[in-house]
Amino acid sequence: MDGSDAERVAQALAGDRDAFRVLVERHSRSIFRLAYRMTGNEHDAEEVVQETFLKAYRRLSRFESRSNFGTWLYRIGVNCSLDLMRKRRPDSERRDSDAPEGSEAVRELPSPDPAPDRLLLSAELGRQVAKALGALSPTERAAFLLRHFEGQSIEEIGQALGLRASATKNSVFRAVQKLRLALEPFVQVKPNVAASRAPSPNQ
Amino acid sequence: MTHPSEEQLIAYRYGDVSETQERAAIDRHLASCDACRTSYEALQRVLAAVEAAPVPERDASYGSRVWQRISPQLDQRERLDWRAWLVPRRWVAVGAMAALVFAAFLAGRFWPRPTQQESAGPIPVQVRERILLVAVGDHLDHAQMVLAELVNAGATETLTKGGVDISFEQQRAQDLVEANRLYRQTATRTGDSTLVNVLDELERVLVEIAHSPAQLSSAQLNEIQQRIEARGILFKVRVIGSQVREREKSAGQIAPRGRS
Incomplete structure (x- = not known):
């Protein structure tokens, strides 16, 4: 209906700003999800989304029409996120490590009217997931998110992050290994056991 | 086969095991080895928990709002761009x-x-x-x-x-x-x-x-x-x-x- 991404890029390069608007409207939500998972908070994710499209616009002539525009955009989004994380790392570290009750991850926890013990467990788990993701290095987090959520290949992730395939694979492996170490105690098979082990957020 | 390493299990989870034979061998091993199956299931649960961590939703008009915010800046960048291309x-x-x-x-x-x-x-x-x-x-x-x-x-x-x-x-x-x-x-x-x-x-x-x-x-x-x-x-x-x-x-x- 609105033409393929590649067609829109070609039109935008020919000076049709409306074509770029279509690309922004088409990809904003997925870039937001990526940016939120990278940065861990909505405000930073919003900033990353905007910066990603501004950079994409500026670099549009470097996009190769045979490539996938979404993948190319993700690459820019990841690097914008990494830049922002480097800039804000001390704050985000404090947010992640101080077990904040008011952090985005906890505030955004869903599930209307769940049983109280389930709410406690899911809130604790959400907090632990945010903490575990926050403990990954930026490169590990980026590699993991692109592999796990975006299903990008090791080669694509390597290109996005400027890493060789072996280093990329290793980053994904290290990320999963760390997540597993941090989260396995919280995802035991028996919910009651997990609930009793999980410290209360109020403690 | 011997018990697969953690690295092999993670690669298996993401379909990064290169050889079809190796994949089939891990399949068979997981079907017969309780310890490895338990370990693999724990890995799956951890990844499912990460996946389930909520991301704030953005509605269908989000893209339009992003466009409204960035489009004035595109004009500014266009004016600067001829220099940027010369000295990237x-x-x-x-x-x-x-x-x-x-x-x-x-x-x-x-x-x-x-x-x-x-x-x-x-x-x-x-x-x-x-x-x-x-x-x-x-x-x-x-x-x-x-x-x-x-x-x-x-x-x-x-x-x-x-x-x-x-x-x-x-x-x-x-x-x-x-x-x-x-x-x-x-x-x-x-x-x-x-x-x-x-x-x-x-x-x-x-x-x-x-x-x-x-x-x-x-x-x-x-x-x-x-x-x-x-x-x-x-x-x-x-x-x-x-x-x-x-x-x-x-x-x-x-x-x-x-x-x-």
Whole structure:
């Protein structure tokens, strides 16, 4: 209906700003999800989304029409996120490590009217997931998110992050290994056991 | 087959097991080995928990709102673009230099000297000190991140075969060298010898990383890792970084808030 991404890029390069608007409207939500998972908070994710499209616009002539525009955009989004994380790392570290009750991850926890013990467990788990993701290095987090959520290949992730395939694979492996170490105690098979082990957020 | 390693199980989970035979062998093994199946199921549960962590929803009109916010900036960038194309890295360099000049200004002018009385400037001394402590703290955090990633790189067998690309860390080390020099000079002027020593050592390590080949063999990587570890630089940076953060907090408590 609105033409393929590649067609829109070609039109935008020919000076049709409306074509770029279509690309922004088409990809904003997925870039937001990526940016939120990278940065861990909505405000930073919003900033990353905007910066990603501004950079994409500026670099549009470097996009190769045979490539996938979404993948190319993700690459820019990841690097914008990494830049922002480097800039804000001390704050985000404090947010992640101080077990904040008011952090985005906890505030955004869903599930209307769940049983109280389930709410406690899911809130604790959400907090632990945010903490575990926050403990990954930026490169590990980026590699993991692109592999796990975006299903990008090791080669694509390597290109996005400027890493060789072996280093990329290793980053994904290290990320999963760390997540597993941090989260396995919280995802035991028996919910009651997990609930009793999980410290209360109020403690 | 023997029990698959954790690395193999993770690769299997993501479909990164190269050989069909190897995949089939893991399939069969998981069907027959309780311990490995339990381990694999635990891995699946962990990944499912990460996946289930909520992401705030954006509605269908979100893209339009993003467009409204960025479109005025596209006009500005278009006007600048003809220069940017001629010197693609120039704006980055200008930005970095501006930050350095600003930091140099703050550093040279505002870092409180031990013997100096507070001058009647527009910004109270404690606030000035805090500004610089925040900058030094951030710098040490960034350096720590680069060092930690290098020390942890190649922790598995995958890398011992193929070597490692450190171009990402290298670029970041390069970016940090100039700022490090500036902070070291400032600390020298103020007589903060502990900070000077750590920054001095850090600078040598950063320069070494920046000047290493981007592609390292496992042996070269080990060599760098050993040098970093032998110097204990990561530990020193962590210690001095937390001391700086403590001083930053104290300065924050002393410093008056707002305009008063």
